[in-house]
Amino acid sequence: MLFRYLASGLLLGSTAVAVPSPNVKRGASLLPFSTKGRDILDRDGKLFNYVSTNWPGHQEAMIPEGLQHASVEEIVSWFPKLGLNSVRLTFAIEMIDDIYSKSPNQTLERSVLNALGTTNGTIVLNQILSHNPKFSKNTTRLQVFDAVAKELARQDIILHLDNHVSKAFWCCGENDGNGWFGEKYFDVDKWIRGWSYIAKHAKANWPTFSSAGLRNELRNANTAEPVDWYTWYVHMTAAANAVHESDPNALIFFSGLSYDTYIDPIPLGKTLNGTAGKSTAGKTAVFVPSDFPWKDKIVLEIHKYDFENTQDDCETFTSKWYQKGFQALDASNPATKYLFPMVISEWGFIQNGTYWNQTTYNKCLIEMVKKWQVGWQHWELSGSFYLQTRPGRVPATIQGLEEAWGLLNYNWSAVRSPVTVENSLSKMIAALH
Numbered sequence: 484m485l486f487r488y489l490a491s492g493l494l495l496g497s498t499a500v501a502v503p504s505p506n507v508k509r510g511a512s513l514l515p516f517s518t519k520g521r522d523i524l525d526r527d528g529k530l531f532n533y534v535s536t537n538w539p540g541h542q543e544a545m546i547p548e549g550l551q552h553a554s555v556e557e558i559v560s561w562f563p564k565l566g567l568n569s570v571r572l573t574f575a576i577e578m579i580d581d582i583y584s585k586s587p588n589q590t591l592e593r594s595v596l597n598a599l600g601t602t603n604g605t606i607v608l609n610q611i612l613s614h615n616p617k618f619s620k621n622t623t624r625l626q627v628f629d630a631v632a633k634e635l636a637r638q639d640i641i642l643h644l645d646n647h648v649s650k651a652f653w654c655c656g657e658n659d660g661n662g663w664f665g666e667k668y669f670d671v672d673k674w675i676r677g678w679s680y681i682a683k684h685a686k687a688n689w690p691t692f693s694s695a696g697l698r699n700e701l702r703n704a705n706t707a708e709p710v711d712w713y714t715w716y717v718h719m720t721a722a723a724n725a726v727h728e729s730d731p732n733a734l735i736f737f738s739g740l741s742y743d744t745y746i747d748p749i750p751l752g753k754t755l756n757g758t759a760g761k762s763t764a765g766k767t768a769v770f771v772p773s774d775f776p777w778k779d780k781i782v783l784e785i786h787k788y789d790f791e792n793t794q795d796d797c798e799t800f801t802s803k804w805y806q807k808g809f810q811a812l813d814a815s816n817p818a819t820k821y822l823f824p825m826v827i828s829e830w831g832f833i834q835n836g837t838y839w840n841q842t843t844y845n846k847c848l849i850e851m852v853k854k855w856q857v858g859w860q861h862w863e864l865s866g867s868f869y870l871q872t873r874p875g876r877v878p879a880t881i882q883g884l885e886e887a888w889g890l891l892n893y894n895w896s897a898v899r900s901p902v903t904v905e906n907s908l909s910k911m912i913a914a915l916h
């Protein structure tokens with residue numbers, strides 16, 4: 484999720500719930516997935532489309548959000564109630580680093596108190612334990628993820644795991660340390676080690692674990708390795724190897740550059756260049772799927788938000804966006820060298836009851852999904868956060884921040900804006916057949 488400015492805290496709670504679509508398939512029995520041309524196929528060779536929302540677990544506390552307001556079971560129940568078949572669950576590499584260093588900070592108690600301070604942390608910890616009596620102060624972050632994964636499986640929800648950041652805080656800003664290979668917090672070796680560990684753990688313990696999003700929203704950074712497609716190729720393929728060695732069944736999602744807003748060089752089979760005057764000068768690579776043992780596991784991901792408050796007509800909107808990577812889905816385009824499935828792994832806007840109809844974004848996004856039959860992952864479920872730190876904002880850290888873009892209300896007790904869900908999320912589901 485790119486930097487954006489939230490409208491201040493209107494509470495629009497309601498008890499109404501969207502009607503699940505009959506089109507949506509669910510469950511561990513669909514796994515493993517593989518790819519063929521532009522499609523994701525389930526175990527029986529039938530088409531699968533991700534229809535998900537995001538559930539962040541990558542911020543300071545490094546546990547999934549919302550547990551001070553509701554139980555794991557209650558939160559997971561929103562996915563089927565909303566008609567979704569999957570979740571994009573995010574995590575921070577720092578969580579895995581702490582496992583390797585045997586840090587004492589991995590318990591629920593230390594995680595919450597370190598993030599929120601002793602006074603507020605104690606209150607929030609007790610709220611978490613009262614909603615989730617199976618947890619104790621000593622439950623580790625990974626055990627919380629395990630409980631979430633187990634419950635997702637019990638409710639037939641597919642788990643897509645996304646590496647959102649290295650250091651655990653809100654993503655994403657330019658030069659925030661998490662953005663590009665070799666940046667302040669983005670240690671490439673720890674990232675690959677983290678994927679090796681968690682993909683192996685997920686394969687062994689998470690029955691509906693289907694897929695790995697290697698890295699969210701790669702972006703420019705002033706102090707890092709050269710920002711170019713050659714560097715992307717080197718590190719993304721190395722991380723994909725690590726995931727595949729740990730779990731040969733997992734799909735592997737590749738995000739593009741500039742906050743994952745474009746990835747067209749990959750389906751177009753372009754030469755991936757280094758940067759003149761930098762350590763990658765003169766170096767090139769081409770991403771040829773048949774080079775890799777995971778050739779039938781590759782999925783491209785792309786993000787789309789409405790920061791320009793678009794009023795483009797849908798023909799303009801969809802043709803502009805097509806150029807950013809939808810060639811991957813288009814066998815009729817002579818410029819397309821390799822077909823891949825795509826997933827719109829983030830889209831969303833303020834759930835305030837009117838925005839969905841204020842710009843053409845929502846309408847045209849639905850048209851894009853209809854036209855290209857592309858899976859998607861909405862941003863996001865959370866009605867509020869334990870806390871959010873965003874460098875550059877004053878104050879940088881806000882505890883208990885409301886998330887006006889969240890599907891749920893502040894207390895995670897009801898859908899925030901049923902009219903918005905009815906006119907966006909539900910229509911996005913209906914757009915897939």
Ligand SMILES: *[C@@H]1O[C@H](CO)[C@@H](O)[C@H](O)[C@H]1NC(C)=O
Pocket residue numbers: 586587588597
């Ligand atoms: C545990 O967290 C505290 C507070 O953030 C920090 O000062 C300390 O260095 C951490 N310990 C380890 C071993 O990471």
Ligand SMILES: *[C@@H]1O[C@H](CO)[C@@H](O)[C@H](O)[C@H]1NC(C)=O
Pocket residue numbers: 619620621
């Ligand atoms: C938590 O761990 C501490 C230190 O190992 C131990 O003293 C305590 O009994 C444990 N508490 C629970 C509830 O398991």
Ligand SMILES: *[C@@H]1O[C@H](CO)[C@@H](O)[C@H](O)[C@H]1NC(C)=O
Pocket residue numbers: 712748753754755756
């Ligand atoms: C890499 O450089 C070649 C030669 O200049 C160019 O044709 C190609 O489009 C470049 N690749 C990308 C991804 O821009």
Ligand SMILES: *[C@@H]1O[C@H](CO)[C@@H](O)[C@H](O)[C@H]1NC(C)=O
Pocket residue numbers: 490833835836837838841
């Ligand atoms: C919803 O948000 C948009 C964009 O910030 C704003 O223009 C609109 O007035 C808001 N609607 C309501 C009901 O607050």
Ligand SMILES: *[C@@H]1O[C@H](CO)[C@@H](O)[C@H](O)[C@H]1NC(C)=O
Pocket residue numbers: 839840841842843846
């Ligand atoms: C808003 O809704 C009205 C009435 O359904 C419709 O005519 C108009 O095109 C919509 N505007 C946008 C931007 O979707």
Ligand SMILES: *[C@@H]1O[C@H](CO)[C@@H](O)[C@H](O)[C@H]1NC(C)=O
Pocket residue numbers: 600603881882883
């Ligand atoms: C602690 O929580 C209270 C009440 O929610 C809030 O007003 C206060 O800002 C929080 N403290 C910090 C340090 O954020």
Ligand SMILES: *[C@@H]1O[C@H](CO)[C@@H](O)[C@H](O)[C@H]1NC(C)=O
Pocket residue numbers: 494496892893894896
């Ligand atoms: C949310 O929880 C807070 C604290 O318990 C309470 O004051 C508030 O009334 C609740 N709001 C809703 C909409 O349930």
